[in-house]
Amino acid sequence: MNVDATHLTSLFENSTEGIILTNGKGNIILINPAGQRMFGYNAEEIVGNPVETLLPNRIRGHHTKLREDFYHHPQNRVMGQGRDLYGRRKDNTDIPVEVSLSFYTRNEELFVIAFIVDITHRKKIENNMLQQQKELEKMTSDMRKLNADLEAKVEERTLILKEALQKLEESQLELSEALDKEKQLNEIKSSFVSLASHEFRTPLSTVLSSAALISKYTQHEEQDKRERHVKRIKDSVKHLNNLLEDFLSLGKLEEGKIGAKAESFDVKEFLEDVKEELDASMKQGQEIHIGNIGDGKFVTDKRLLKNILINLLSNAVKFSPENTLIQMNAVQTGNKLILSVKDQGIGISEEDQKHLFTSFFRGKNVINIQGTGLGLHIVKRYADLIQGEVQLESKLGTGTTVIIELPDLS
Numbered sequence: 001m002n003v004d005a006t007h008l009t010s011l012f013e014n015s016t017e018g019i020i021l022t023n024g025k026g027n028i029i030l031i032n033p034a035g036q037r038m039f040g041y042n043a044e045e046i047v048g049n050p051v052e053t054l055l056p057n058r059i060r061g062h063h064t065k066l067r068e069d070f071y072h073h074p075q076n077r078v079m080g081q082g083r084d085l086y087g088r089r090k091d092n093t094d095i096p097v098e099v100s101l102s103f104y105t106r107n108e109e110l111f112v113i114a115f116i117v118d119i120t121h122r123k124k125i126e127n128n129m130l131q132q133q134k135e136l137e138k139m140t141s142d143m144r145k146l147n148a149d150l151e152a153k154v155e156e157r158t159l160i161l162k163e164a165l166q167k168l169e170e171s172q173l174e175l176s177e178a179l180d181k182e183k184q185l186n187e188i189k190s191s192f193v194s195l196a197s198h199e200f201r202t203p204l205s206t207v208l209s210s211a212a213l214i215s216k217y218t219q220h221e222e223q224d225k226r227e228r229h230v231k232r233i234k235d236s237v238k239h240l241n242n243l244l245e246d247f248l249s250l251g252k253l254e255e256g257k258i259g260a261k262a263e264s265f266d267v268k269e270f271l272e273d274v275k276e277e278l279d280a281s282m283k284q285g286q287e288i289h290i291g292n293i294g295d296g297k298f299v300t301d302k303r304l305l306k307n308i309l310i311n312l313l314s315n316a317v318k319f320s321p322e323n324t325l326i327q328m329n330a331v332q333t334g335n336k337l338i339l340s341v342k343d344q345g346i347g348i349s350e351e352d353q354k355h356l357f358t359s360f361f362r363g364k365n366v367i368n369i370q371g372t373g374l375g376l377h378i379v380k381r382y383a384d385l386i387q388g389e390v391q392l393e394s395k396l397g398t399g400t401t402v403i404i405e406l407p408d409l410s
Contacts, residue, residue, distance in 0.1 A: 018116035022051050024109045026067050038097075038118050040090035051114075056088045071110055074103040087116070096123045129175050136168040260301040260385045262409035267330050267337065268292045270302065274309045275328070278317065285323030288313065292330045298337050299410035304382045309341065311379050312402050316343035319400070335408040342401040348394040376402075 012019060018035030022028055028047055036042055039054050046053065051067070052060040079085060079099040086094045100115040143161045217225045268290075275288045282288070309328070316326045320343045327342040376392075379402075383390050387407050394400035 018114075018118070020051065020054075020114045020116065022112045022114070024071065024111070026050050026052070026064070026071075028053075029111075035116060038089075038095070038116065039087060045090075054087050056086055056094055059086075070101070070112070074110060074112070076100075076102045095120055129171065133168070133171050133175065136164065136171055139164045140168060260304060260409070262299050262386075263302055264297055264299045264410070265302050266296050267298050267332065268296055270306070271309075271328060271330060274306055274313070277310065278313045281314065281317055283317060283320070283322045286317060286320065286326065287324075288326045288328055290328050290330075293332065298332065298406075299408050300337070300406055301386050301409075304386055305339075305406070308379050308382050308404060309339070311376070312341040315376075316341055316345065316400070319343065320345035337406045337408070339404045339406070340401055342399065344399040347396040347398050347400055348392075349396055 012030075012032050015032055015034055018038045019030075019032040020028055020035050021030035028049055028051055031041075031043055031046055036046075039046070052063055055063050077100070079101060085097050085099055087097045088094055096119050098117045098119055102113045102115070104111055104113075140161070143157070143164050146157060146160070214226050214229045217223075217229075271290050271292060275290060278288060313326065313328065320326065324344040326344075327340075329340045329342075331338045380390050383404060383406075386409065389405045391403040391405075392400065393403070
C-alpha cells in the first residue's frame with residue numbers, strides 16, 4: 001500500500017499539468033505544484049476558495065451557473081469546445097488554458113478533478129503563424145498587382161510569384177501539421193482522462209468493499225472468507241501498481257528522462273532472473289520455458305531489456321488461459337541477439353495489429369481484460385532506445401509471438 005501511495009503522490013506532485021480538486025460546493029480542496037505555479041498562488045492562499053477565484057471577473061457569474069449544471073449532470077469531458085478559455089492569475093493577468101474535467105463520488109458527495117494546461121506558448125505560435133499567413137497572402141496580392149504593371153519583366157515576375165506561393169504553401173502546411181498534432185494530443189489527453197477514471201475506480205472500489213467485509217468476519221471459522229478478501233485487496237493493489245508504472249514510464253519517455261546505458265551480462269542468467277520475477281503472477285498450470293542459444297555474453301542496456309521482456313511476458317500470462325506454455329527464446333548470431341516471446345493465448349486480429357504500438361490502444365477482443373493499452377507502446381519506445389527492432393506475429397485464437405532483434409552495443 002505504501003508503494004502505491006508514493007506513486008500517486010509522485011503522479012500528483014510531478015505532473016506538468018495543473019490538477020485541481022473541488023468539492024460539492026465548488027471549493028478548491030487540492031491543487032498540485034504545477035497548478036500553484038500556473039496561477040501564482042501557494043496552496044495555503046487558494047485552498048478553501050471557490051474555483052471561480054481562478055477565473056476572470058467577467059465570466060465568474062456565468063461560470064457559477066455552468067458549474068451547477070455540471071454538478072447536476074456530471075460527465076468526463078473537455079471544456080471550451082470551439083471557444084477560448086482563460087484563467088486569472090494572482091497578479092490579475094489572464095492566461096489562455098485548456099481544461100479537461102473528470103469526477104467521482106465519495107460519501108454521496110461529488111468531487112470534480114480539473115486537468116489544466118497553460119497554452120500561452122501555443123497561442124503565440126498560432127498567432128505568429130496566422131500573421132505570417134496574412135503577410136504572405138498580402139505579398140501574393142502585391143505580386144499580382146506588380147504582374148499587371150510590369151508585363152515586360154515576365155521572367156522576374158514569375159520567379160517572385162512562384163517564391164511567394166511556395167512560402168504560402170509551406171506556411172499552410174506547417175499550420176495544418178501543427179493543428180493535426182494538437183488534435184492528436186487532445187485525443188490522447190481525453191483517452192488518458194477516461195481511462196484513468198475507469199481503471200483506477202474499479203480496483204479502488206474492490207479494495208474498499210473487501211476491507212469493509214473483512215471487519216464483519218470475526219469468527220475463527222470465517223478465516224477462509226477473510227483470506228479471500230485479503231487476496232482480492234492484494235490483487236487490486238498489484239493492478240493499481242501496474243497502472244501507475246505504465247503511466248509513469250510513459251511520462252518519463254515523453255520527457256526524455258530515460259536513456260540507454262550499455263553493460264555486459266550473461267544472457268542465460270538474465271533470462272532466468274526475468275522468469276523468476278514473473279513466477280508469482282502466473283495462472284494455474286502456466287509455465288515459462290526458456291530456450292537459449294549462443295556464447296552467453298551480450299552488451300546492451302540490461303534494465304531496459306528487462307522491462308521489455310517483463311511487459312511481453314506479463315501480456316502472455318494475462319492473455320493466455322490456464323495450463324498453457326509460454327516460450328521465451330534467445331538466439332545469438334554474430335553481434336546480434338534475437339529474443340522472442342510466444343504464447344498460446346487469444347491472439348490479435350490483423351486489423352488491430354496495425355495499431356498495437358500506439359499509446360492507449362487496446363484490441364477489440366481484450367476490452368473486458370484489465371490493462372492500460374500502454375504496454376506494447378512502451379516496449380517499442382524502449383526498443384528504439386537500444387536500437388532494436390520489434391516484430392509481431394499473431395492469429396486470433398492461436399496465440400501471439402513478439403520478436404525483438406538487438407545489436408550488440410559494445
